[in-house]
Amino acid sequence: MPIYFNDREIVLPGQLLSDDSRRAGEGTYVMDGKVYAATVGAATIRDGKVEVITFRGPYKPAAGDMIIGVVSDIKPIGVEVDLGGHVTALLKVKNVKELASLDLKVGDVVYARVSSSGLKGVLLELNEQFKKINEGVLLRMTPTKIPRLIGKRGSMINMLKKITGCNIMVGTNGFVIVNGPSPAKEFAAISAIRLIEREAHSQGLTDKVMAYLSKLVGGEVSHDTGDKA
Amino acid sequence: MTQVIKPKLIDENGIRLDGRGPTDLRPLRIEVSVLEKSDGSAYVELGKTKVYAAVYGPKEAHPKHLAIPDRAILNCRYHMTSFSTDERKILGMTRREIELSKVIREALESVVFLEEFPRSAIDVFVEVVQADGGTRTAGLTAASLALADAGIPMRELIAAVAVGKVDGTIILDPSDIEDKYGEADMPIGVAPESNTIVLLQLNGKMTKDEFRRGLELARVGIQKIYQAQREALRRKYGASTTEV
Amino acid sequence: MSFLPLKERSFTIKIMSEKIYKLLQQGKRIDERSPYEFRKITMQTNVVEKANGSALVSVGSTRILTGIKVELGTPYSDRPNEGVFSVNAELLPLASKSFEPGPPDERGIELARVVDRCIREGKAIDLEKLCIIPGKMVYVLYIDIYVLDYDGNYFDPSVMSAMAALATCTIPKYSATGERVEGENIKVPIRDVPLSATLGIIRDRLLVDPCLVEEESLDTSIVVCLDSASNVVAIQKNSPGHIPFSLMESIINVAEEQISKIRAQFKEVVGIG
Numbered sequence: 001m002p003i004y005f006n007d008r009e010i011v012l013p014g015q016l017l018s019d020d021s022r023r024a025g026e027g028t029y030v031m032d033g034k035v036y037a038a039t040v041g042a043a044t045i046r047d048g049k050v051e052v053i054t055f056r057g058p059y060k061p062a063a064g065d066m067i068i069g070v071v072s073d074i075k076p077i078g079v080e081v082d083l084g085g086h087v088t089a090l091l092k093v094k095n096v097k098e099l100a101s102l103d104l105k106v107g108d109v110v111y112a113r114v115s116s117s118g119l120k121g122v123l124l125e126l127n128e129q130f131k132k133i134n135e136g137v138l139l140r141m142t143p144t145k146i147p148r149l150i151g152k153r154g155s156m157i158n159m160l161k162k163i164t165g166c167n168i169m170v171g172t173n174g175f176v177i178v179n180g181p182s183p184a185k186e187f188a189a190i191s192a193i194r195l196i197e198r199e200a201h202s203q204g205l206t207d208k209v210m211a212y213l214s215k216l217v218g219g220e221v222s223h224d225t226g227d228k229a
Numbered sequence: 230m231t232q233v234i235k236p237k238l239i240d241e242n243g244i245r246l247d248g249r250g251p252t253d254l255r256p257l258r259i260e261v262s263v264l265e266k267s268d269g270s271a272y273v274e275l276g277k278t279k280v281y282a283a284v285y286g287p288k289e290a291h292p293k294h295l296a297i298p299d300r301a302i303l304n305c306r307y308h309m310t311s312f313s314t315d316e317r318k319i320l321g322m323t324r325r326e327i328e329l330s331k332v333i334r335e336a337l338e339s340v341v342f343l344e345e346f347p348r349s350a351i352d353v354f355v356e357v358v359q360a361d362g363g364t365r366t367a368g369l370t371a372a373s374l375a376l377a378d379a380g381i382p383m384r385e386l387i388a389a390v391a392v393g394k395v396d397g398t399i400i401l402d403p404s405d406i407e408d409k410y411g412e413a414d415m416p417i418g419v420a421p422e423s424n425t426i427v428l429l430q431l432n433g434k435m436t437k438d439e440f441r442r443g444l445e446l447a448r449v450g451i452q453k454i455y456q457a458q459r460e461a462l463r464r465k466y467g468a469s470t471t472e473v
Numbered sequence: 474m475s476f477l478p479l480k481e482r483s484f485t486i487k488i489m490s491e492k493i494y495k496l497l498q499q500g501k502r503i504d505e506r507s508p509y510e511f512r513k514i515t516m517q518t519n520v521v522e523k524a525n526g527s528a529l530v531s532v533g534s535t536r537i538l539t540g541i542k543v544e545l546g547t548p549y550s551d552r553p554n555e556g557v558f559s560v561n562a563e564l565l566p567l568a569s570k571s572f573e574p575g576p577p578d579e580r581g582i583e584l585a586r587v588v589d590r591c592i593r594e595g596k597a598i599d600l601e602k603l604c605i606i607p608g609k610m611v612y613v614l615y616i617d618i619y620v621l622d623y624d625g626n627y628f629d630p631s632v633m634s635a636m637a638a639l640a641t642c643t644i645p646k647y648s649a650t651g652e653r654v655e656g657e658n659i660k661v662p663i664r665d666v667p668l669s670a671t672l673g674i675i676r677d678r679l680l681v682d683p684c685l686v687e688e689e690s691l692d693t694s695i696v697v698c699l700d701s702a703s704n705v706v707a708i709q710k711n712s713p714g715h716i717p718f719s720l721m722e723s724i725i726n727v728a729e730e731q732i733s734k735i736r737a738q739f740k741e742v743v744g745i746g
Contacts, residue, residue, distance in 0.1 A: 010462075010466055010467055012386065012462055012463075013382075013383045013386055014383075014384060014385025014386060014421075014423075015422075027382070029342065029384070036384075038342060038382035038383060039380050039381070039383070040377050040378070040380065054380045055380065056379065056380040057381070058268075058287050058379075072484070085288070086286060086289055086301075106484050107485050108487060135491070136488055136492065137488075137489070138488060264536075264568070264621065265534035265622050266534065266568060266570075266622050266623055266624060266685075267567060267622075279521070281621065283567035285566075285570055288570075306566065306574050310538070310617065310619055311540070311561070311617045312521055312523060312524035312527065312541065312542045317542040320561060320563075320576070320617075354566050356567050356619075356621070358520075359522065360523075361523075
């Protein structure tokens with residue numbers, strides 16, 4: 001079955017990608033049995049599906065996502081959490097006592113797991129992963145680039161944490177918390193995150209980020225990434 | 230009333246006032262991601278016509294009772310700055326701006342997958358900084374790029390251009406003076422991949438044959454604009470994928 | 474893309490306010506500036522050919538476009554020998570999620586009035602030279618300000634762009650009898666260049682040119698406008714909150730220092746200042 005693009009080629013909305021409608025994946029649509037790109041992005045094949053990895057775009061909540069959000073309202077049934085997009089999530093509580101025990105106010109930042117997303121809206125889970133964040137810089141990046149910030153099995157984010165000595169929390173919705181031992185280290189982490197966002201789709205990004213950070217943080221922090229360049 | 234003398238718009242050699250031939254487009258400049266704070270944006274300059282477009286969303290529809298259960302609402306505002314025209318434009322929305330907002334919105338609605346974002350709203354703002362003819366088509370061209378820049382799923386881009394009739398000749402991309410003194414102005418918005426028309430207006434008088442030739446000429450202009458749109462997107466996003 | 478700004482919300486993110494204050498105590502800011510440091514300023518004039526004067530000014534990502542249209546009109550009856558100007562400002566919805574389409578709201582009107590006072594009280598224009606026939610015919614200048622992109626502090630770039638547009642504004646020449654002198658133009662007569670600096674206040678600390686995320690964490694803020702002799706020609710405390718009396722002296726001094734730097738750049742780009 002023909003494919004009309006090279007791997008990682010930049011495609012534009014309306015561009016024909018494949019003749020096989022069964023292969024339509026994320027970021028594509030089917031018309032008259034053919035697969036077309038629905039967004040600007042890099043086209044690729046993943047698990048047999050034709051996909052467009054979108055460069056920039058809205059957050060689409062899914063069950064299991066770990067999000068960072070801002071409390072936007074407190075209601076008797078629970079806490080409304082702004083995820084920065086077109087949906088506000090709800091953290092349901094059993095009763096007023098539970099609500100009070102959370103000690104949340106409008107403007108507080110929380111980290112939580114999405115338990116479901118659908119017609120009933122986005123629901124957050126009050127489990128052991130849930131926490132209120134008390135300190136740090138809140139950043140926003142385009143949600144489509146969050147996987148790159150995390151890296152394969154957390155490789156990118158772990159390197160960032162190690163070199164900068166900052167605690168970094170990442171929300172699938174595009175919010176990131178950076179909290180470090182000194183402003184200089186926080187600034188280093190923040191500018192590295194910006195670099196990742198800017199060049200999310202370039203090859204050899206990990207090395208580039210590492211070189212960038214080594215220059216910024218200098219000999220201040222040693223890191224055993226195996227790369228002594 | 231002062232008497233207005235209509236200038237000669239095309240000379241005996243078929244050359245227009247600004248030196249163009251009948252089928253020439255004005256110099257075109259397109260850029261995407263030009264405004265920092267919006268979710269997507271674009272700038273289109275066609276001769277002296279200068280237009281920005283910005284997209285916000287999808288976001289929660291406000292007030293909530295306006296939300297549609299199975300798709301997003303698309304809002305569009307086409308607006309001109311007070312100094313964009315020869316005569317100072319009054320502040321606030323004119324009837325013309327309200328009408329153009331509607332036809333631009335409807336053109337965009339025909340390509341955006343609104344059903345992907347139930348109960349939400351997508352706002353599109355077109356701001357004309359300088360108007361020298363073809364502002365709605367430049368605005369629509371920019372708006373479709375701003376939507377693509379925002380990562381909003383869409384069937385395809387929209388490229389738009391106007392054709393006109395001056396001194397009996399069918400011309401591409403009329404300037405303000407050609408529009409003002411010409412016999413007809415016909416803005417067209419096209420979805421180039423599916424080869425369909427998504428915006429079409431005509432102001433003036435054409436014979437059926439002139440109308441046919443106008444449509445044909447518009448398609449030539451659309452191809453050039455569509456090419457420039459694609460180049461602008463690739464320039465913006467291609468840079469971030471080059472090998473290090 | 475950016476720090477999380479609350480542009481569309483009406484509440485403050487607490488950890489951000491705390492971080493911003495904590496950094497400020499160490500003489501630092503969230504975007505790595507020092508407390509008394511403006512973001513990068515760029516100025517471009519004559520950007521809209523159809524306007525008599527225009528300027529595009531950016532301070533960081535905040536971008537302001539001002540255009541001036543000149544018409545003929547009648548003077549105010551109590552000032553028969555003076556030309557007329559009016560300032561309007563629009564916070565375009567394309568500039569920020571927090572700007573709504575529609576007629577200027579109180580923020581837009583405040584911006585226009587602050588710029589107006591700056592120009593009027595700063596005696597920026599020699600209005601008598603804009604009179605054609607006393608009591609009958611004068612030039613009327615419409616100074617229209619548009620916020621195109623908003624990342625905090627629209628006051629200072631608005632004053633800069635209004636002044637840059639005025640200083641480069643060309644108007645058709647009319648004789649003392651009210652006849653158009655064909656082919657001849659005059660410049661708007663500029664007497665002074667008032668400029669402004671916006672300061673943010675958090676508890677006992679000051680900063681200049683707040684970006685959006687800082688703006689949302691400030692206790693309050695103040696716009697100070699000075700003429701070229703450093704006279705204070707307009708002031709606006711433009712948000713709720715307290716300013717300790719003890720800070721006022723520093724506020725004026727910091728504003729003066731900042732404005733002199735902006736003035737040097739203005740002079741370089743526009744030619745006067």
